[in-house]
Amino acid sequence: MCLAIPAKVIEIHGVMGKVEIEGNVREVGLRLVPEARIGDYVLVHAGFAAEIVDPREAAATLEIIRGAYQAPGEAAEDLEEEVSGA
Amino acid sequence: MTEDLSEDLSQKLRQLRDAGLAPPVLDSIKRRMRKLERPVNLMEVCGTHTVAISRAGLRQILPPGLRLLSGPGCPVCVTDQQDIDTVIELAKEPGMVLTTFGDMMRVPGSDSALQSEKAAGRDIRVVYSPLDALKVARDLPDRTVMFYAVGFETTVPMVAATLEMAEKQGLSNFWVFSVHKTIPAALEALIHMEGARIDGFILPGHVSTIIGANAYKPVLQGKVPAMVTGFEPLDILRAVDLLLAQLVEGRAEVEIEYTRAVTEEGNPTAQQLMAEFFEPSDPRWRGLGIIPGSGLMLRERHFRHDACRRYDLAAVRSRLPAPNKLMAACSCGEVLKGALLPGDCKLFGRACTPAQPVGPCMVSSEGACAAYYMYERHRQQGG
Ligand code: SF4
Numbered sequence: 208m209c210l211a212i213p214a215k216v217i218e219i220h221g222v223m224g225k226v227e228i229e230g231n232v233r234e235v236g237l238r239l240v241p242e243a244r245i246g247d248y249v250l251v252h253a254g255f256a257a258e259i260v261d262p263r264e265a266a267a268t269l270e271i272i273r274g275a276y277q278a279p280g281e282a283a284e285d286l287e288e289e290v291s292g293a
Numbered sequence: 294m295t296e297d298l299s300e301d302l303s304q305k306l307r308q309l310r311d312a313g314l315a316p317p318v319l320d321s322i323k324r325r326m327r328k329l330e331r332p333v334n335l336m337e338v339c340g341t342h343t344v345a346i347s348r349a350g351l352r353q354i355l356p357p358g359l360r361l362l363s364g365p366g367c368p369v370c371v372t373d374q375q376d377i378d379t380v381i382e383l384a385k386e387p388g389m390v391l392t393t394f395g396d397m398m399r400v401p402g403s404d405s406a407l408q409s410e411k412a413a414g415r416d417i418r419v420v421y422s423p424l425d426a427l428k429v430a431r432d433l434p435d436r437t438v439m440f441y442a443v444g445f446e447t448t449v450p451m452v453a454a455t456l457e458m459a460e461k462q463g464l465s466n467f468w469v470f471s472v473h474k475t476i477p478a479a480l481e482a483l484i485h486m487e488g489a490r491i492d493g494f495i496l497p498g499h500v501s502t503i504i505g506a507n508a509y510k511p512v513l514q515g516k517v518p519a520m521v522t523g524f525e526p527l528d529i530l531r532a533v534d535l536l537l538a539q540l541v542e543g544r545a546e547v548e549i550e551y552t553r554a555v556t557e558e559g560n561p562t563a564q565q566l567m568a569e570f571f572e573p574s575d576p577r578w579r580g581l582g583i584i585p586g587s588g589l590m591l592r593e594r595h596f597r598h599d600a601c602r603r604y605d606l607a608a609v610r611s612r613l614p615a616p617n618k619l620m621a622a623c624s625c626g627e628v629l630k631g632a633l634l635p636g637d638c639k640l641f642g643r644a645c646t647p648a649q650p651v652g653p654c655m656v657s658s659e660g661a662c663a664a665y666y667m668y669e670r671h672r673q674q675g676g
Contacts, residue, residue, distance in 0.1 A: 213302065222454075236424060238454040239563045248302050250502060250554055253394075253444075254422020255451040258502035258560055262302035264553035268523075269305050272531060276317035 213248035213260045226251060302553075309525045318530045323356050325537035332358040334490055335536055336483075336631050338476060339497030340367035340659025341524055347664035349526035355533070362631035363661035365479050365581060366497060368444045369396045370625060370654045370661070373577040376472045377653075378402045378613045380441055383470070383604060384415045390433060392426035393441040395419045396657045401650060404614040423455035430459070430467035439468045439600050447499040449473050449589055450563035453570040456591075456598055470600040471590050474576060476500050478587030481512040486581075486630060493518040493536035495529065498551045503567075505559025509547045516545050523551035570595055579653070580626020619644065623652035628661050635665040642670060 214226035214233070222238045226249060236255040237243055249256035308314075326333065337343060343363045346352065352361050365371045381402040384391045391407070398408045398419060411417040416436075420426050423440050430438035442452050452469060459467040476497060484491060494517060496509060501521040513519045518539035522532035532550045539546060549555050567589070576588030591599040623645070624638040635641050635654065645651040647663055654660035 213306070236422075236451070236454055238457070239450050239560060239566070241562060250499065252499060253448050253451045254424045255454060257447065257450070257499065257563070258554050260302060261553050262305065265302050265305040265309070268528075268531075268550075268553060269308055272309075272314055272318065272527060276314070276321060 214251045214256075216243050216245050216247045216249060216256070219243070219245060224256075226256065306525070309527050311527075314527055315530055318527065318534055319354060322359070322530065322534045322537060325534065325541050326356045326359055328541050329537065332360065333492045333537065333540065334360045334362055334631065335493045335495055335533060336362040336364040336491045337495040337497075337522075338364040338366035338480065339495075339500065340370075340657065341499065342495060342497065342522065342529065343367065343659055343661050343664045345524050345526065346529060347668040349529075350668070351526060351529060352669065359533070359537075361495075361533075362491070362634075363628065363664075364483060364491075364494075364631055365578060365629040366445075366476075367654070367657050367659040367661070368448070368474065369400060369657035369659070370629060370652075371474060371479075371578045371581070372397075372400070372443055372472055372653060373579050374403065374616070374620070375577070375610065375613065379606065379609055380470060381405050381407060381410060382609050382612060383439065383600070384410045384417055386437070386604065388435070388437045389416065390429055390436045390438045391415070391417045391441060392420045392429055392438060393417065394421075394443060396659075397441055397443060399650060399656045400653045401617075401620060401656070402614070403617045403620065423452050424458075427455050427459055427462075427464070427467055430464050431462070434464075434466055436466060437468060437603070438466055439470055439603075442469050442471045442473055444473055445476055445497070445500050446503045446567070447497075449567050449571060450503055450560070453566040456570050456595060457566065459598060460595075465597060467598060468600040468603055469591060469598055471571070471588075472576065473571065473589040474578065475573075475587050475589060477504070477509050477512045478584050479578065479581065480509065482578075482581055482584045482587070483630065484513075484517055491517060491631060492540060493520070495532050495536070496521040496547070498523050498554060501549075501551070501555045501559065503560050503563045505557055506547050506549050506555060507557050508559065513547050514545065518545050519547045521547070521549040521551050521555050523554065578629075580629040619651055623654075625652040625654040625662070628654055635662040636670075638662070642666060 214228035218225040224237045240256045248260040426440040518536050520532040571589035573586045574588035574590040575585045577583045627633040650656040654662040
């Protein structure tokens with residue numbers, strides 16, 4: 208029931224708006240993400256945008272995976288610090 | 294957020310799908326498993342993870358001794374048989390237009406299914422969003438339009454937002470039948486259940502965007518390692534690696550791997566809306582029994598939209614069919630607890646297939662049995 212692929216906000220009209228996802232345009236409710244702006248990427252579920260996806264965090268995840276797992280033979284023990292909520 | 298950053302996101306997500314990044318993460322997983330020197334059971338509680346794991350074949354590349362179990366993460370699959378039968382019965386009420394997500398149509402009732410009722414002429418409509426159900430109510434003011442609200446915290450705020458619109462628009466013919474359930478309460482029940490040994494939880498990404506990582510802490514912190522995880526295969530591998538790291542270090546914390554969408558606090562707007570319309574209830578889960586405080590029913594002040602008050606449910610239930618023999622042999626409940634893998638069910642792939650499902654775990658595209666049938670039937674466990 209959930210879509211894991213982020214959709215891009217292309218229009219906003221009050222609590223409704225339009226998003227584009229892999230070339231398809233869909234009308235979605237924006238009631239749950241009042242701070243969304245055109246150009247933001249959102250996760251869409253059951254006709255509503257549920258959350259804004261943060262591109263900086265996506266980049267950070269990628270950097271961690273690329274960086275910390277690079278050196279072969281070394282356990283990626285430093286990774287834990289990069290995860291929040293510890 | 295600027296255009297550049299957003300363009301950057303699609304690129305980053307594409308790169309996260311780069312298969313070349315997986316081997317070093319897998320190596321780290323193997324090293325940690327060698328350090329642990331014991332079998333490890335990790336459980337995911339999200340249908341989208343179930344499908345992602347099966348589709349990517351992750352179970353087959355993980356080292357022996359490391360098992361990924363599917364927990365009660367598919368909302369269709371955890372819906373109790375009595376609720377399923379009750380809604381099938383309600384579909385027969387005069388004037389009723391039943392609206393539902395598509396997955397519920399084929400879920401077997403004890404002697405019928407919504408799909409067969411529709412074929413028999415009942416007005417049952419598949420919707421993609423509760424907003425579509427609201428539109429039906431607006432278009433058909435003389436009918437009773439009921440939305441079959443199945444889902445976890447990912448779906449509840451959407452239903453609440455739709456109820457808010459119904460109230461603003463003064464629509465008195467829009468009703469919600471809530472079998473909503475909440476994940477943290479189910480996790481708590483699972484860790485206290487006899488026989489289930491769960492060494493770590495791969496926590497759902499979408500539920501967590503709404504409730505935030507903090508919502509799990511009262512239940513899991515200090516007890517079982519847990520990782521809020523995204524949906525790319527690499528996200529899942531990394532979460533597995535980080536959970537093993539916690540086990541190696543003897544920690545049991547709630548952490549976030551899926552930082553691009555999930556925060557500690559979650560989505561406050563969604564939480565407020567949920568709390569405005571719903572309050573905790575004590576529902577029965579398939580396989581897990583009654584879990585106090587793990588459901589959400591409409592608050593009394595919104596009773597005008599509560600289908601459970603519109604109909605005399607005790608009377609409806611007294612008319613329900615007797616349990617069906619074949620369905621009694623379905624092991625969905627055991628699968629949901631992680632006590633059995635789908636392939637261990639005697640009916641799997643024989644009496645029960647996606648074309649002819651016996652239990653909801655084979656119906657829902659997110660169900661563990663359906664995912665195994667689709668992607669793992671012919672694969673070997675362990676690599
Ligand atoms: S294979 Fe079918 S009968 Fe067996 S547990 Fe899964 S859904 Fe139930």
